[in-house]
Amino acid sequence: MTPIKCYPPKPPRVYLFGTCLVDLFFPEAGLDAMRLLEREGIAVDFPEDQTCCGQPAYTSGYQDEARAVAAAQLDLFPEPWPIVVPSGSCGGMLRHHYPKLFAGTPLEAKANELAGRVFELTEFLVHVCHLELEDRGAPETVAMHTSCSARREMGLAETGPALLAQLGRVTLVEQARAAECCGFGGTFAVRHPEVSAAMVEDKSRAIEAAGAERFVTSDCGCLMNIAGRLAHRDSEVEGEHIASYLWRRVGQ
Amino acid sequence: MSVEPPGVQTFTPQAFHRQAHDALGNPQIRANFRSAMDGLMGKRREAFADWELEALRELGASVRLRALAQLPDLLERLEANCQANGIRVHWAEDGEAACRLIRELCEARGAKAVIKGKSMVTEEMHLNAHLETAGIEALESDLGEYLVQLNDQTPSHIIMPAIHLNTDEIADVMHDKTGIPRTRDVDAMTAAARAQLRERFMAADVGITGVNFAVAETGTLCLVENEGNGRMTTTVPPVHIAVTGIEKVVEQLRDVAPLYALLTRSATGQHATTYLNMISGPRQAGEQDGPEEVHLVLVDNGRSAIYQDDELLDTLRCIRCGACMNHCPVYTRVGGHSYGTTYPGPIGSILMPHLMGLEATKDLPTASSLCGACGEVCPVKIPIPALLTRLRREAVGEGRGNVPGAGSKRTRTEAAAWKAWQWLATHPGAWRGAAGVAGKLGPLTPSKLGPWSDHRVAPKPARHSLHALIKRHRSATDEEGQS
Numbered sequence: 223m224t225p226i227k228c229y230p231p232k233p234p235r236v237y238l239f240g241t242c243l244v245d246l247f248f249p250e251a252g253l254d255a256m257r258l259l260e261r262e263g264i265a266v267d268f269p270e271d272q273t274c275c276g277q278p279a280y281t282s283g284y285q286d287e288a289r290a291v292a293a294a295q296l297d298l299f300p301e302p303w304p305i306v307v308p309s310g311s312c313g314g315m316l317r318h319h320y321p322k323l324f325a326g327t328p329l330e331a332k333a334n335e336l337a338g339r340v341f342e343l344t345e346f347l348v349h350v351c352h353l354e355l356e357d358r359g360a361p362e363t364v365a366m367h368t369s370c371s372a373r374r375e376m377g378l379a380e381t382g383p384a385l386l387a388q389l390g391r392v393t394l395v396e397q398a399r400a401a402e403c404c405g406f407g408g409t410f411a412v413r414h415p416e417v418s419a420a421m422v423e424d425k426s427r428a429i430e431a432a433g434a435e436r437f438v439t440s441d442c443g444c445l446m447n448i449a450g451r452l453a454h455r456d457s458e459v460e461g462e463h464i465a466s467y468l469w470r471r472v473g474q
Numbered sequence: 475m476s477v478e479p480p481g482v483q484t485f486t487p488q489a490f491h492r493q494a495h496d497a498l499g500n501p502q503i504r505a506n507f508r509s510a511m512d513g514l515m516g517k518r519r520e521a522f523a524d525w526e527l528e529a530l531r532e533l534g535a536s537v538r539l540r541a542l543a544q545l546p547d548l549l550e551r552l553e554a555n556c557q558a559n560g561i562r563v564h565w566a567e568d569g570e571a572a573c574r575l576i577r578e579l580c581e582a583r584g585a586k587a588v589i590k591g592k593s594m595v596t597e598e599m600h601l602n603a604h605l606e607t608a609g610i611e612a613l614e615s616d617l618g619e620y621l622v623q624l625n626d627q628t629p630s631h632i633i634m635p636a637i638h639l640n641t642d643e644i645a646d647v648m649h650d651k652t653g654i655p656r657t658r659d660v661d662a663m664t665a666a667a668r669a670q671l672r673e674r675f676m677a678a679d680v681g682i683t684g685v686n687f688a689v690a691e692t693g694t695l696c697l698v699e700n701e702g703n704g705r706m707t708t709t710v711p712p713v714h715i716a717v718t719g720i721e722k723v724v725e726q727l728r729d730v731a732p733l734y735a736l737l738t739r740s741a742t743g744q745h746a747t748t749y750l751n752m753i754s755g756p757r758q759a760g761e762q763d764g765p766e767e768v769h770l771v772l773v774d775n776g777r778s779a780i781y782q783d784d785e786l787l788d789t790l791r792c793i794r795c796g797a798c799m800n801h802c803p804v805y806t807r808v809g810g811h812s813y814g815t816t817y818p819g820p821i822g823s824i825l826m827p828h829l830m831g832l833e834a835t836k837d838l839p840t841a842s843s844l845c846g847a848c849g850e851v852c853p854v855k856i857p858i859p860a861l862l863t864r865l866r867r868e869a870v871g872e873g874r875g876n877v878p879g880a881g882s883k884r885t886r887t888e889a890a891a892w893k894a895w896q897w898l899a900t901h902p903g904a905w906r907g908a909a910g911v912a913g914k915l916g917p918l919t920p921s922k923l924g925p926w927s928d929h930r931v932a933p934k935p936a937r938h939s940l941h942a943l944i945k946r947h948r949s950a951t952d953e954e955g956q957s
Contacts, residue, residue: 240940240944242899244940245909245939246909246912246936247933247934247935247936248936249936249938249940249942249943250936252940252944253944253947256944268944270902271902272902273898273899273902274899276899278895279896282870283863283866283867283868283870284872284889284892285867285872287895287896291895291899291900294899294900322860370843370844370845370846370847371846373846374845374846374847374850402847403843403845403847405843407842407843408844410840411843411926412924414491414804414840414841415924415925416491416494417494417498417804417808417841419929420498420807421803421843422930446930446933447930450926450931451929453930453931454929
């Protein structure tokens, strides 16, 4: 059972952990996450030496390599500020797996302390910022894909849809089998490409069948996978990270 | 070269990729599993609708944990209390020993015909084939197992062995193998199977079943079923042999209630099964039915090795409901046979490496996107994703080294690639440099990216990384602040 988390009041400052996929492939999503936070009057600190949370190696069994990379991140967030992560998957790694990864090592206490102040972006926007949105975009029908890590590991099935529900001109539709995995799974997509392809095909068809013109997600792994599939067969449905989508419709 | 009879397909975990490929390309298999799993997920959801599901799972997990915490003691108490009830108890270190033991029990009675209730542990040890070599015919009486046996196959699901077959395919099997007129009428086919089985129950020398829960406190063997074949198998033949893995023991009779409630709802979405047999010994003087002899065979077959590891031990909580496979997006697409193991799906992927070694089963722990659906529905809260990750560590030689075949998946190339990744991710300057180079090369990076781009557009590195964008954003806001 996901323990009930007591959320802090809105802080003056936070850290942003951008994640490697955002850094390399979807940097706008990271920047838009920062803008959304700054719009709430929160100063955002982006430690420049951050790289990757270590998850790809961790889930591939390469625990020693994952621990070395994770240890390098542990030093980057010395102040007791919340750490906001625009990904349920990397957020889950920091919050739930760092304590296990460092259990019994000298870094255990540090990892536990850090894990306790990690928030996924939509979680932070809803439960800490109590974000209020005024939609300035055009009418659109949208489906939300919540990543499995956000949904199950972080217990955040509601926060993404709750944000989208505030957008007055957006019609939120739910695709069939919404809780089913899109088939990304990090290195799973590489090790079992055919099974992964079958899963993403079903997911992308379900999003289309729901009548969505666009899907949004808060995880770039799912985004790369589902949008990559839709584009491969020239679908008109596009994907976008929820931070960019929200910023585009309410920000500026 | 051996020629297999037509219809017989051999599946192995080593060939997971090929078998999954075949299954993915078979629209019939895809449709059968998808509709069956959708149905089972829906039924489970409905069955738990009026329950405090989380509290019940918590209770189920604690019952199983309490049993495992005192496993050696409980097994001794089970043995003593079974013996006091007149049940003869036997121990088998592995599948081969169990097969031999059961064959000898059959031979001692001069048995030629065995009738079987559903038992995955006997599948695990290939008991039917073993008995056949001794001239003893074993007939499966669970309808699904019966169909699978007729069709020279193995079960594709631990609760619904013939779930890979649809009505038309079952009609073919019944017609081709039993000679009944071809019909799609499910009731007519069931009636035909029932009539055929009824004769075999009466003629069987020995009945063999599995066990769902073995109660240490009372020496009671619980058998959960829907068709009445379990009741027949355990009461009609003069000898009943119950076979179980050593982990199925529970401490007290009252532990059965929550586990039974969880099992039936998780497995088939039933509030109760048609039959719950509680077997507490052979026929007593003055009783009208029941077997003359009841035997319990306790099979280890790798379980006590799992028991030695305080993390892997959670694997043994399993009550074999099959909910993890019903909810697994991988199982749903590739079906049970693709795994090539007795237990398919998520539970198989965390159990079979112990039984067959990681070398043979190395593709199974990775055959999961770690989506967590299995762990979410497990009635006894086995942390399946965490155990899959643990076995991945073992497979590449970065675990505790106590699983057979540990390290066999490690290749020099992959280990070197992760080391290189580690170096880059622990040298932030180099990381930023590499991101910059990748961004500049963005348009030139390959649009073919192995199997990824067979089905998806390959991702292109962004022209400017987040690091670079934030730097620019900062200097812009700083200027704003100054002006």
